[in-house]
Amino acid sequence: MSDLILVLNCGSSSIKFALFDTSVSPLPRQPLWNGKVDGIGSKMPTFGETGIKPGPVALDENQPYPAALACIQERVLARLGHHRILAVAHRVVHGGAKYSTPVQIDAGILADLRNYIPLAPLHQPFALEAIASLLETHPNPPQIACFDTAFHHTLPRVEQMLPLPYSAWERGLRRYGFHGLSYEFISLVLAERYGEKARGRTIVAHIGSGASLCAMQELRSVATTMGFSALDGLMMGTRCGALDPGALLYLMQIEKLTVDQVGQLLYHESGLLGISGISSDPRELLRQESGNVRVQDALALYVRRIVREIGALVALLGGLDMLVFTAGVGEHNAEIRARICRELGFLEASMDEAANKNDAELISTAQSRLTIAVIPTNEEWIAASHAQALLGCAPP
Structure with missing residues (x-):
């Protein structure tokens, strides 16, 4: 019998899961088995798993999220065989200033984490719902929370501060x-593959449905584009990114939008979807770009905001040695990468077009002063590794 760690990555409309075998040392980066329930709350939810394309799955329409969790539990239990679950690790988006390392969850910590729901409403409540459900139905094995905010606890104080009255800082x-x-996973891979070069001035671009940039020195976060909430920084699939707060005041004071309406607009109706009116997916927009001004505008602003923020981080770093693309768009969309890199000529960046089209790891030319790489991320393995270390089964 071998022990497995189950990792759950819960979003508002999907739950990813992965099982990692702790009997193998070091912990394998590829899961023993993984899958995803997608389209939760929609009319056609799907379930997909290792080696099997997603197919329809029946979920209770009144309680689709608990039903999706139950579906995963049922499938996992059916596949356990002689294995047992050592721990359940959760990606929890927000740990605030208090949680800088993974923790084993109890009722008190769960209640504490609920305070951060307003700061990450697309993810925090759903991860906590999964945790609460498992605490009630399966109090053993232990559950471990791994925080998306933790890697950025190395940010200098000046990068953490908001230009509000000091009492705001004191309130958190x-x-x-x-x-x-x-970013933690990418930092490990960079150290393994690029050694001292990666310890210099590096920007990692995590570009998916949500998107941010992280500036690293010595493989530690020194600046990042997302801030107090997951709305800040880059323009995203349905989120606006950085926005003049005066626009929000106008929407509420003049157009009389309520707080809930503004929240819906900023999280779900802006970004690529809001401007194009068609889709939040750059792949779909690239297919419909010809002759469609709104789509052209959406893609142009999307790229421009990324380039603009890269430039700002380069200024803070005092130059740039490496640029790394990761996450769904960053790993798989060669055209978006090409458009970004074409605007970075001032950094003496030169892209190998063939390598880029093939999603190769190294997509810069030999003549390029800037090293440009594409590295697939692996958040689930990082969470499993933290759970294993916290339980004393492996060195941290």
Whole structure:
């Protein structure tokens, strides 16, 4: 019998899961088995797993999220065989200033983490719902929370502060940063593959449905584009990114939008979807770009905001040695990468077009002063590794 760690990555409309075998040392980076329930709350939810394409799955329409969790539990238990679950590790988006390392969850910590739901409403409540459900139905094995904000606890104080009255800082209003599990994994891979070069001035671009940049020195976070909430920084699939707060005042004072309406607009109706009116997916927009001004505008602003923020981070770093793309768009969309890199000529960046089209790891030319890489992220393995270390089964 071998022990497995189950990792759950819960979003508002999907739950990813992965099982890692702790009997193998070091912990394998590829899961023993993984899958995803997608489209939770929609009319056509799907379930997909290792080696099997997603197919329809029946979920209770009145309680689709608990039903999705129950579906995963049922499938996992059916596949356990002679294995047992050693722990359940959760990607929890927000740990605030208090949680800088993974923790084993109890009722008190769960209640504490609920305070951060307003700062990450697309992810925090759903991860906590999964944790609460398992605490009630399966109090053993232990559950471990791994925080997306933790990697950014190395941010200098000046990067954490917001230009609000100092009392706001004292109340905990500060820039936290997100996508930390992803950045932590990339930092490990960079150290393994690029050695001292990666310890210099590096920017990692985590570009998916949510998106942010992280500036690293010595493989530690020194600046990032997401701040107090997951709305800040880059333009995203349905989120606006950085926005003049005066626009929000106008929407509420003049157009009389309620707080809930503004929240819906900023999280779900903005970004690529809001401008294009078609889709939040850059792949779909690239297919419909010709002759469609709104789609052209959406893609142009999307790329421009990324380039603009890269430039700002380069200024803070005092130059740039490496640029790394990761996450869904960053790993798989060669055209978006090409458009970004074309605007970085001032950094003496030169892209190998063939390598880029093939999603190769190294996509810069030999003549490029800037090293440009594409590295798939692995948040689930990072969470499993933290759970294993916290339980004393492996060195941290």
